[in-house]
Amino acid sequence: MKTYPLAALGTLGIILSACSSEDAGNATNADSLLAADWDAIQDTAQGQVVNMYMWGGSDNINNYLDEWVAPRIKQDYGIELNRVPMNDAQDIINQLLDEKIAGKTEGSMDIIWINGENFKAAKDNDLLWGDFTGQLPNFNDYVDADAPEVSEDFGEPVEGLEAPWGKAQFVLVHDENQYEDPPKSMSELADWVKQNPGQFTYPAPPDFTGSAFIRQVLYETTGGHEQYQQPAADIGNLEERLEPMWQYLNSIEPYLWREGETYPESLAKQDQLYASGEIAMTMSYDPALAASEVLKGRFPESTRTYVLEEGTLANTHFLSIPFNASDKAGALVAINELLSPAAQTAKLSPENWGDLTALDLEKLSPEQQQAMNEVDLGEATLSIEELEQNRLPELSSDYIDIIEEGWTEYVAKE
Template structure:
């Protein structure tokens, strides 16, 4: 009668606990340099990643080598090439800041390591219920192959000294632009921010926005985007330089706003303008806001390629990014100003206090002012919109 009890005890001892498993990860990660391929076009983000590297080195003996990308597809292409060459271990990419169609491409081609998110101790601070923002990337279920690290929302920024009542919808924007020719523009649609502006307009104008949650067919794309192109045809002549040329990215557009060349900028970070004011890059009179019907929002993720040379170190980085103290620092507008991905209901009193103590700014919209978060369309819409826009307006 005692044998089953003894066997059960042995089995219980033989199974490693979660803590023991994470200790093994930390041990293996010590001394590793994680090659994090991440967009390098924002100085605040670059500084934050450098700070994270210093902190990780001091705590865990893990450092980050920031491979600065202008386009995430650069890293994806590298992993694809390594797989084609038979390089299944020791890959050059350990971690990727990734979203949308790039994630979908890697997932479909079996280029991701995992699932790993459930193995991160700080995942307890996330809402990982089915369909939550932390588990869906541009309508694609992440299934534990991506770990969230920052929250984004589309906002428009205006100089309130010049524009007291900004347009609160894309229809109102058309009216405003026609009355103020040359005072509004958007980044080139080949740039993520320019494409996001068109997606925001598409959601507001689409006859049936629910169709945007599925991959577009020729039929649905034609029908759903028809109002978008009609609206844009009317808007384009009133844009800066008659819509014949566009700023390269949101940073250039922000500088144009600061110089008084245009009256609006845009960002996928509600705190971007407040942070720019803090750094003296925009006047105190700027304000950011979301359209009255809500704005596109999503979570930025990190993923680990299947052949990463330093998987353990990459997991340590991903876990560190979810630490409430790290998230609070990231949300500080004097540092990064990136909204937290953590579930407030999962935070303790001390952790909540760190967020409550963060500095504010007149340029920073409140969560209430941001209003409803609109779901990102399926990645196929962004690809086809950019292609169609180029065909219609640049060829």
């Protein structure tokens, strides 16, 4: 992801210096919220309309926001939460960049859902409001701010600029009635793919899940994740280290669905292939997605998920407030409510979303822990304990473009 070129930054400085004193006053008033009493923040938020910009490709997630969250925030705080669907988080960043260059101080976005490379781009270009998480009572009461998965986002220090909303982990999905003992390593997967031609594929990057599958291959074919827990620029022989990954992907390509001549353009397309029986396996960075699809009748009831023996990629996704959000008080209250034990417990259910909680279970009361433990994750979902025991840290965001561009050059074009 690119930051502003110097010329654009110079133009931006001229534009911002021309802001009216009234705009400056508004900015000062907004910044005062970062030190305000929480009751005062709630009073200010009354009657505000909070626009939440986010990826809109999941019916489950959309319904959770529209039918569970929004009515409660309206009733309890007098805030209207308006979900604005976007095709990709990159579109959110691009719009904020445009607004900053144009000097737009009263933006249309109040909350944005981002993580990883999009967070780094937003942070590098000063597109986020400020260090706000310490103002949130539910963050202070229920989140372990020092946990690595909370304090860093794909290797980038969070510094209070975004609040954790949930956790995700890469899983593989299969029908146990067809294959009771699925491959548990990339080596076993390669053998399985060759023995079952046409039954496996993965979404083409830049699809997030397809890119995650490639990063999973990277870890297992090049000697583990530890070596990549540093900036890509610090690895002098990175191209050489990545070579076993390209060799692996090219070795299985002739045995993939449609002989690897084409790849699903998205996880949704891949899931359709699995649901229709064209392929025997799919994958997800949402460990409860399969259970949700079973509930909807889209996936066979015998669908199960699993992790690899050496673990799978895991990350945290976050909510942030843009630099020019018009209703920052309302955004603070809404994010705080999304971090409440009640909202996080409802989010955990596959009937709503199935997203893993961002809260530290040890900080919950016994009653809150019991409520979360009683959520039926479905037979297709692994236990939280098993997932936690097999988490691997994500790459820092500067690797993502390198890997995705490399896949186009060394795999797709081969």
